[in-house]
Amino acid sequence: xxxxxxxxxxxxxxxxxxxxxxxxxxxxxxxxxxxxxxxxxxxxxxxxxxxxxxxxxxxxxxxxxxxxxxxxxxxxxxxxxxxxxxxxxxxxxxxxxxxxxxxxxxxxxxxxxxxxxxxxxxxxxxxxxxxxxxxxxxxxxxxxxxxxxxxxxxxxxxxxxxxxxxxxxxxxxxxxxxxxxxxxxxxxxxxxxxxxxxxxxxxxxxxxxxxxxxxxxxxxxxxxxxxxxxxxxxxxxxxxxxxxxxxxxxxxxxxxxxxxxxxxxxxxxxxxxxxxxxxxxxxxxxxxxxxxxxxxxxxxxxxxxxxxxxxxxxxxxxxxxxxxxxxxxxxxxxxxxxxxxxxxxxxxxxxxxxxxxxxxxxxxxxxxxxxxxxxxxxxxxxxxxxxxxxxxxxxxxxxxxxxxxxxxxxxxxxxxxxxxxxxxxxxxxxxxxxxxxxxxxxxxxxxxxxxxxxxxxxxxxxxxxxxxxxxxxxxxxxxxxxxxxxxxxxxx
Amino acid sequence: xxxxxxxxxxxxxxxxxxxxxxxxxxxxxxxxxxxxxxxxxxxxxxxxxxxxxxxxxxxxxxxxxxxxxxxxxxxxxxxxxxxxxxxxxxxxxxx
Numbered sequence: 001x002x003x004x005x006x007x008x009x010x011x012x013x014x015x016x017x018x019x020x021x022x023x024x025x026x027x028x029x030x031x032x033x034x035x036x037x038x039x040x041x042x043x044x045x046x047x048x049x050x051x052x053x054x055x056x057x058x059x060x061x062x063x064x065x066x067x068x069x070x071x072x073x074x075x076x077x078x079x080x081x082x083x084x085x086x087x088x089x090x091x092x093x094x095x096x097x098x099x100x101x102x103x104x105x106x107x108x109x110x111x112x113x114x115x116x117x118x119x120x121x122x123x124x125x126x127x128x129x130x131x132x133x134x135x136x137x138x139x140x141x142x143x144x145x146x147x148x149x150x151x152x153x154x155x156x157x158x159x160x161x162x163x164x165x166x167x168x169x170x171x172x173x174x175x176x177x178x179x180x181x182x183x184x185x186x187x188x189x190x191x192x193x194x195x196x197x198x199x200x201x202x203x204x205x206x207x208x209x210x211x212x213x214x215x216x217x218x219x220x221x222x223x224x225x226x227x228x229x230x231x232x233x234x235x236x237x238x239x240x241x242x243x244x245x246x247x248x249x250x251x252x253x254x255x256x257x258x259x260x261x262x263x264x265x266x267x268x269x270x271x272x273x274x275x276x277x278x279x280x281x282x283x284x285x286x287x288x289x290x291x292x293x294x295x296x297x298x299x300x301x302x303x304x305x306x307x308x309x310x311x312x313x314x315x316x317x318x319x320x321x322x323x324x325x326x327x328x329x330x331x332x333x334x335x336x337x338x339x340x341x342x343x344x345x346x347x348x349x350x351x352x353x354x355x356x357x358x359x360x361x362x363x364x365x366x367x368x369x370x371x372x373x374x375x376x377x378x379x380x381x382x383x384x385x386x387x388x389x390x391x392x393x394x395x396x397x398x399x400x401x402x403x404x405x406x407x408x409x410x411x412x413x414x415x416x417x418x419x420x421x422x423x424x425x426x427x428x429x430x431x432x433x434x435x436x437x438x439x440x441x442x443x444x445x446x447x448x449x450x451x452x453x454x455x456x457x458x459x460x461x462x463x464x465x466x467x468x469x470x471x472x473x474x475x476x477x478x479x480x481x482x483x484x485x486x487x488x489x490x491x492x
Numbered sequence: 493x494x495x496x497x498x499x500x501x502x503x504x505x506x507x508x509x510x511x512x513x514x515x516x517x518x519x520x521x522x523x524x525x526x527x528x529x530x531x532x533x534x535x536x537x538x539x540x541x542x543x544x545x546x547x548x549x550x551x552x553x554x555x556x557x558x559x560x561x562x563x564x565x566x567x568x569x570x571x572x573x574x575x576x577x578x579x580x581x582x583x584x585x586x587x
Contacts, residue, residue, distance in 0.1 A: 384543035440547020
């Protein structure tokens with residue numbers, strides 16, 4: 001019974017809780033058992049909060065009994081370690097935060113808990129969300145539950161939300177929170193056969209989420225189905241006066257958009273996303289996706305987004321620049337790691353050198369360099385202008401189309417260690433996802449097929465700003481046509 | 493604009509990162525590799541383009557300048573590496 005419970009989708013689990021088929025406590029215990037069995041092999045959770053989870057589940061069961069059930073009442077979720085959780089260690093998977101234990105709750109997790117969600121624990125991620133393979137975590141890499149056929153090679157679940165993706169794919173939670181600065185929700189979702197959406201910039205409050213690049217960071221869910229993602233996103237979004245970039249707008253019922261007819265919608269296919277060296281299987285999947293949408297009554301329109309190739313280089317100026325500024329706060333004085341030193345400056349320098357990992361230090365160096373005197377105009381200002389060009393490409397395209405279809409990532413999941421030698425090779429993972437961050441647009445990845453070795457591949461739907469509903473409708477149509485049912489075999 | 497080793501040392505100091513001497517040359521190489529790749533942005537015509545400052549155009553929200561939180565030194569100091577009598581304890585700043 002309990003192994004079956006963890007395999008449920010969020011939607012079916014909520015219906016089981018509603019009908020009284022099982023309690024949140026039973027469901028939560030089933031997940032805690034599954035985590036105990038799988039986590040030594042997968043390393044998806046960096047902290048399991050069993051006692052808190054059981055207490056939250058009991059409280060949810062009591063509320064449901066009183067007829068006060070919220071939209072997510074009793075649903076056990078995993079929380080990415082980038083979210084500050086009150087009284088629960090939150091480290092962004094960096095040594096520099098040590099055992100930092102917030103005395104406050106992030107706005108997004110507060111919203112989820114107010115809607116009845118139960119927290120199972122904190123999920124592993126790349127340090128400060130800087131990475132595409134989860135290999136930069138201070139807690140060690142997450143291992144994907146997926147394998148290439150019978151090979152025992154350990155594969156990455158992607159990054160930075162690798163713990164979230166791995167936990168959802170391995171049935172270690174019903175859904176998870178994640179964040180996306182350049183593709184950190186969508187690329188891991190594509191690598192693990194799960195659904196992930198980054199909403200329009202400003203839909204989710206950034207308050208209480210450890211900052212990486214403030215003009216790009218957005219929270220979103222990773223889930224098992226498109227409808228589950230819609231349900232979670234609805235709870236996560238909403239205006240928050242504590243984040244000045246949070247949009248003062250209503251959150252639509254995203255679930256109502258799932259299953260809505262897509263007949264007559266115009267879908268753009270950007271020619272610039274047909275990149276050199278793209279595996280034939282990804283090309284074929286994209287063609288298949290186009291055919292599915294045609295069958296569903298969509299009109300396919302060839303479009304051009306001419307500045308696409310400049311998106312990643314622009315990102316690698318904007319994101320490190322903002323990161324170098326945001327990470328200046330880690331000085332060893334008020335919280336986190338403090339190293340010994342001969343004077344104040346020495347303490348700063350040693351605390352930061354000991355606390356930050358290699359990739360984070362590299363990005364702080366780039367960011368500090370491009371913002372330093374004499375270089376600001378040549379780098380940061382130019383990158384922000386290129387960013388405007390990229391956003392304009394999308395605005396022009398959305399005169400002619402309602403949504404855009406692309407592959408999510410340029411390859412299937414790769415082996416741990418296979419790409420960690422060359423930073424630029426690693427950065428290229430985000431080539432199809434980073435444009436939506438720069439332009440602030442909603443993007444969703446859903447699993448659509450497996451490659452020859454049995455690994456999942458994802459398609460991405462990018463929508464107009466604030467038009468998540470069309471993204472969900474198109475994605476639900478693709479999900480239905482794809483009928484993706486592959487699951488990793490439990491080897492752990 | 494290639495970065496030499498002195499620039500690496502200067503930037504590391506600006507970023508308050510202790511960089512061991514043996515890491516200076518490799519860091520210069522890594523940064524130059526990334527910056528060479530970034531140089532392609534010079535191909536883009538950005539004449540007359542306004543730099544992007546926000547994804548969705550909204551006016552910056554204003555609020556009353558009033559105290560909305562505070563009076564909880566225990567919470568503020570809860571994660572301090574060193575605290576005493578309601579204060580952070582830091583290395584000597586003035587000789």
